[in-house]
Amino acid sequence: MISEQHQLMASQANSGARMTRRNFLQQTAALGIGGSAALTLLNACGSPLASSGTHVTYWNLFGGGDGVRMVQMENNFSQSHPNINLEAVTLAWGAPYYTKLAMAAAGGRPPDVAISHMTRVPIYASENLLDPFDIDELARYGITEDKFLPAIWQRAHYNGKLYTIPLDTHPFVLYYNTDICQKAGLLNADGSLKPLNSPEVLMDAFKRAQQVTGPGTFGLAAEAQAITAWRLFYTLYSQLGGEVLSADGKTLTMDDTKAEQVLSFMADLTLKSKVASPFQDYAGAVALFGSGKAAFHWNGEWEVTTFLAQKDLHFNMAPFPQLYDTYRVQADSHAFILPHQLAVDPARRAGALEYISYMLKNSQNWAAGGHIPAYLPVTESDAYKQLKPQSNYASVAANAVLDPIAWFSGSGSELENQAGAAFQGVFTGAMTSTQALQQFKAALQKLLAIPAFN
Structure with missing residues (x-):
């Protein structure tokens, strides 16, 4: 859960106040996180590596077969987008991941883009730990409402704003x-x-x-x-x-x-x-x-x-x-989110959207691991329909209950x-x-x- 200390950190970030290294360490100590662990988290959210292209940081929680497949897709993106330096970080699944994500966003040092389960998004959005997506900006990358099932697109919203871009549905x-x-x-x-x-x-x-x-x-x-x-x-x-x-x-x-x-x-x-x-x-x-x-x-x-x-x-x-x-x-659904930034870097935001767009359009690779792609041009393609037995249960996405x-x-x-x-x-x-x-x-x-x- 997000405690009162998390709320204080979020409040400072949203008020435009710059959270100093000392304040960050003081507040992580109040959360029961030791100094070395807090420094590790602070460094993980630190300045991007020096590079000549646009740098984009991406956090996810995928392990096992999903983790291997995600790394393959990340590598494919990097090879096809030499102008974007993707720095992907995989953190422990579950509570450790979401705690670190909340702290990074509240502390003003979040990744440019991250993965979240759809069920977690409303709470993070309500705490102002996420930035909403710009609908018009998304359209330039081929990400529009008609590319998703109505129920999935509706769930991606909170208080009338789009806070997440679904990658998949993973049902029972x-x-x-x-x-x-x-x-x-x-x-x-x-x-x-x-x-x-x-x-x-x-x-x-x-x-x-x-x-x-x-x-x-x-x-x-x-x-x-x-x-x-x-x-x-x-x-x-x-x-x-x-x-x-x-x-x-x-x-x-x-x-x-x-x-x-x-x-x-x-x-x-x-x-x-x-x-x-x-x-x-x-x-x-x-x-x-x-x-x-x-x-x-x-x-x-x-x-x-x-x-x-x-x-x-x-x-x-x-x-x-x-x-x-x-x-x-x-x-549930794995979905892309934009952790709250104190000041949005237009180049990095554009790089993050380019990355999301690529992952959606190439989610046939993700579907091989079992998940139902959320991006309809993929789920409606002949290639996906021929993917067996994975496509046998694609209809479930329209009847999912989160x-x-x-x-x-x-x-x-x-x-x-x-x-x-x-x-x-x-x-x-x-x-x-x-x-x-x-x-x-x-x-x-x-x-x-x-x-x-x-």
């Missing part, structure tokens, strides 16, 4: 083993998965697949804790029309009946039907599906490269099924942590659906009582 999806599903009679004649359009039909499919794989296996491989528990709950709860928080993120609006209906279904997976393990962690779930000991897998689409690397694994991907009234799927807006919400947030802590008890039988829901609601009420941004 369904992986399935085609060999097992074929033997279980779950595939159509063309090899596609038959509709799984109700809780009963889905559970039956898991059981039939488990009969094929035999003793010691499961129909479904899914993490029974942490963030996956939240993604599953929020997907199904949203399909029932449920909302967790009010639009302003200040009031709990949980529908207990709908929430308990979803939690009861989740408990059925492990306790009654026993088609999934109640103690599965993330890595174990990935390994279980990859080894052919489970026919189905629920996860983010980013694990596609993991499974493609296993040549003996025959699998496909599909959108998460619609089990209830309205089709919704939990997701985590509710609150200072404690968003990808890698305390909301997701508290949901995982409560809901994993449903999988193991340690708590009833009612008990788990009450624990989650109590945790949210405590978070709502903290006046982080008031």
